Amino acid sequence: MLTIARKSTLEIVPADEEDARTLERLIDLYCYDYSEFDEADVLDSGSYEYIDVAQYVKNKANYPHFIKYNGKYAGFALIQKITDETGSFWYLQDYFIMRKYRQYGLGRKVATRLFDSLQGEWEVRQDATNVPAQKFWKKVIGTYTNEQYRSITRKKWDGPIQRFNSGDFYDEDRLQVI
Numbered sequence: 001m002l003t004i005a006r007k008s009t010l011e012i013v014p015a016d017e018e019d020a021r022t023l024e025r026l027i028d029l030y031c032y033d034y035s036e037f038d039e040a041d042v043l044d045s046g047s048y049e050y051i052d053v054a055q056y057v058k059n060k061a062n063y064p065h066f067i068k069y070n071g072k073y074a075g076f077a078l079i080q081k082i083t084d085e086t087g088s089f090w091y092l093q094d095y096f097i098m099r100k101y102r103q104y105g106l107g108r109k110v111a112t113r114l115f116d117s118l119q120g121e122w123e124v125r126q127d128a129t130n131v132p133a134q135k136f137w138k139k140v141i142g143t144y145t146n147e148q149y150r151s152i153t154r155k156k157w158d159g160p161i162q163r164f165n166s167g168d169f170y171d172e173d174r175l176q177v178i
């Protein structure tokens with residue numbers, strides 16, 4: 001059983017081109033975990049077809065981050081800076097906390113740090129089939145924003161979408177505590 005120790009370290013570390021192989025392996029774990037919802041099969045190579053990680057980390061609009069707990073990989077966050085007809089916003093493309101680290105508040109703490117450190121408009125989406133993610137993000141974003149987020153829809157997305165501006169809820173003291 002994992003316990004979150006008082007002197008534990010939680011790090012959110014940007015991933016770059018040198019980290020592509022490690023990120024690719026974590027993405028395979030994510031895809032395996034997510035196959036419960038999208039029913040994806042592995043390729044003949046034994047890995048999942050998802051994104052070209054080497055190209056992803058090179059793209060300046062992408063902000064991949066590793067999540068580390070006590071120096072060990074615990075997950076990742078794939079964030080994009082998008083500009084569309086509504087303006088510019090941070091899009092949380094994918095978010096993964098390894099099962100070992102779930103149920104201890106790690107996912108909430110990391111999300112809060114990301115929202116606080118990348119201030120501005122955010123968009124977080126969940127697939128219609130992924131009910132656990134919907135519950136998690138509704139609670140995390142609801143708590144972070146004091147329920148002051150907007151639910152929106154997009155033509156090419158099937159599932160809930162939350163929009164909010166993290167600058168409206170930034171708390172410098174929170175960064176010191178989390």
